[in-house]
Amino acid sequence: MQVAGIIAEYNPFHNGHLYQIKQVKRALPNVPLVIAMSGNFLQRGEPACLDKWTRANQALQNGADVVVELPVAACVQPADRFARSGVRSLAALGVTDLFFGAEHAEYDFMTYAKLVKEAHGDFKKYDESYAASFQRAITTKIGHEVSQPNDLLGLAYAKANLAFDSPLTFHPIQRKQAGYHEVTLGKGTIASASAIRKNYTQGEDKLAQYIPAQTFNDLRQKELLSWDDFFPYLKYKLLSSSVAELQTIYGMAEGIEYRLKDQMERLTDQADFETWLKAVKTKRFTYTRLSRLACAILLEMKTAEVLAYEKVPYLRLLGFTPTGQNILNKAKKSNPHPLVTKVSQDDKNNFFALDYRAGKIYQLKNKTEQDLKRAPIRIS
C-alpha cells in the first residue's frame, strides 16, 4: 500500500504548503498523506507561532490525513538529526513516498546522498562554523554547490533514507516564489512563513491572499508567539543558573555557556532576544545553532533525554481523518515506535517528560494545556 509523507513545521500553514499537498495529490491520487510535524518548538530553535494542535488542524483542513508530532528531542536539532527522525518516523508509520520542497527539484538527492555519505565538516578550524565547513566538503564530493536551505534539507532526508536502507521513494517538488528567508509579501499567492509572521501585526486582512481559510481564522483569534514572549524566561534561566548547571544542557559545547551567561548579565534591561543573540554570536556558532541552544536552555533539555528518545523513538498523534484512521490501524500492527494518543501521569514523569515540560513552558504564554487530557483531532 502506497502512503505519501511530508516532514513539516507549518509555522503557520500557508499557500506554499497547500501547493505542496496539491502536488502530492496530483502525483499520487487517492493515496493517503501523513505529516510528521514539529511540536511547539522548532528545528531552527524557536517557539512555534501557533501551538501544535492549531497547526495540525490547519494541515488536516487542507488535505493531510494524519498529523503526528515529532518529539522535542527530534525537532530542536541540526538538520541532519531532524531529518533522520522525520524519515525514520514516517517509515515506521508505513509511509512509502516522501515529498519535500526544493529550490532545485531536478537534483538527484539519493545519488547525492551516496556521494556525500562520508563527507563531514571540519571541527578543527576555529574560525568557521561546522555548517560552513560541511558545505565545502559536499561541494567537493558532488561537483557543485548545494547551498539553498530546502535543497540542503532534501539532502539530509536522502542521507537519512540511505542510512535506513531507503524505505522511502523521493519526490522533490519545485518550490514556487518566496525564498525561505524572504520577509516581504510578494504579488502572488505564496509568501514565506517568515513573511507571514512578520506582517501579521500589520493587519491580518492583507494576509488573506497567502493563507488558507483555516489559518486566516486562527490568526484572527490567536496571538502569534515568538522568542520575545519567552525571552524573559530564558533571561531568568541564564541569570539564575550556574555555569555547571548550564553544562548539563544538550548541545552545550566549547565553553559557550560562559559567554551565554555573561552576555545576558551585561545586557541592558530593555534588550530583546535578537540583541542577546547578536551579542553572543561568534564565528564558530551560527545564529541557528545559538537559537537551538537557547531553546534547549529554556526547556532544560538534557543529553540523557535526547539519547533516550534516539533509543526508543515515539510519536504523538495530533489528528486524523477517516482515511487516516485506516493508516493508523495498519500502522498499529507493524509500527515499531509507540504512538502516543493520550498522555498519562505515568508518561509525563517518564519518556514523555521533556515534551510535557516543553508543553507546560509553551503554555506559560499560550495559556492552553498542551498534553494532559488532549485527545487527537478527528476530522469527519
Place this chain on the structure above:
Amino acid sequence: MQVAGIIAEYNPFHNGHLYQIKQVKRALPNVPLVIAMSGNFLQRGEPACLDKWTRANQALQNGADVVVELPVAACVQPADRFARSGVRSLAALGVTDLFFGAEHAEYDFMTYAKLVKEAHGDFKKYDESYAASFQRAITTKIGHEVSQPNDLLGLAYAKANLAFDSPLTFHPIQRKQAGYHEVTLGKGTIASASAIRKNYTQGEDKLAQYIPAQTFNDLRQKELLSWDDFFPYLKYKLLSSSVAELQTIYGMAEGIEYRLKDQMERLTDQADFETWLKAVKTKRFTYTRLSRLACAILLEMKTAEVLAYEKVPYLRLLGFTPTGQNILNKAKKSNPHPLVTKVSQDDKNNFFALDYRAGKIYQLKNKTEQDLKRAPIRIS
C-alpha cells in the same frame, strides 16, 4: 565607645521605624546608629517592595548613620537564623546596644533566652508545624506565652546574643499602634508596612501621614514590587526543573518538592502566587516557610552557599553619614567580617555569587543594576 544598632527590613521605611529611631536617640543621645538591613529578598520569603539602595537611603535620611546589607543567606531564613546573623553582624561592626520593637517591652528578653536555651520544637509530630511545636515548648519554660511576632523576634535576638556571649545590651521599645500583620490604615501617624503596601495603589496621597518625606517621594517615583511580579519566574522554574534539581535547593525537606511542582502544574493559567501558596499549604509547613522556600527556589539558593556564608560571614555597605564614616573606620581595624564596599567580577563569581544572582533576578523587574558599579550612598 557606645554604638546603637537595629536589625531591620524597612519594607518600606515608615513612621513606626522613625519613631523607633527617635527612641534610640532619646535613650542614647549623640550615639551613632548602625542598621543591619535585609537586601532585596526578605526574611518572610518575599521580594522587597523597593530595592535595598532606596530603602537604605530612606533610613539614612531619617537618622541612621550606617546601613549595611545582610546577605541573602542571612535574610531568607527562619527568625532564629536571621536574628543570629543580625546580632553577629552588628556586634562585628562594634555595636554595643541593640534596639528593637516589641509588643511587650517589659519582657526581660535575655532572662527568657536563658530559660528557653534548651527548648526546641518537636519535628516528629506530623500534624503541626515546627513553629507551633516550638511555641508550646517556650510557654512551658517561661511560664507564659510569648507569641506576638516582634516579641518572638526579640527572643530570637536574645538567644543569639546569649550564644555569642552577650556582646549587646538589650533595649526593647514598646511598639505603638498598628500590629505587624495589620492591613488597614488607622487614624494615627503609624501604620504597618503591610498596610502601607496594600494601600499604595489606592493613591499615595493618603499615605503621607504614615511615612516620612523620603519614602513618600520614593513611592511617587517607583513601582512597588511584590511576589506577583516574580511569580512567572517561580512558575517557569518549578515547571522546568526536575524533582531531583529541586532537591538541591536550600530548605527543601520532607518531599515537599513533589507537591510544590505538582500543584504548580495543576494551577490555572490565571492563578497568582497566593493561589499557589494556598494550594501547597499543609499542616507541617507554615505559609512563611513555604514563601521562604519559594524564594530559595526563585534564587536557586543552595545549601552549600548558606554554609559558606555561615562559615565566613560578610556584609555589604549600602550607605553612611559622616558620623557613620567614623564607625566604619574603627570597625575596619577590628571587624572580623569582610565589609564589601564594591563588588568585583571576582566577588560575583565567588563568595558574593548568591547575592549577585539575587540582585540580577530582582533587576528583571526593578530594571536597575543592584551590585556591580554601585558605590555606597554618602550623606554629607
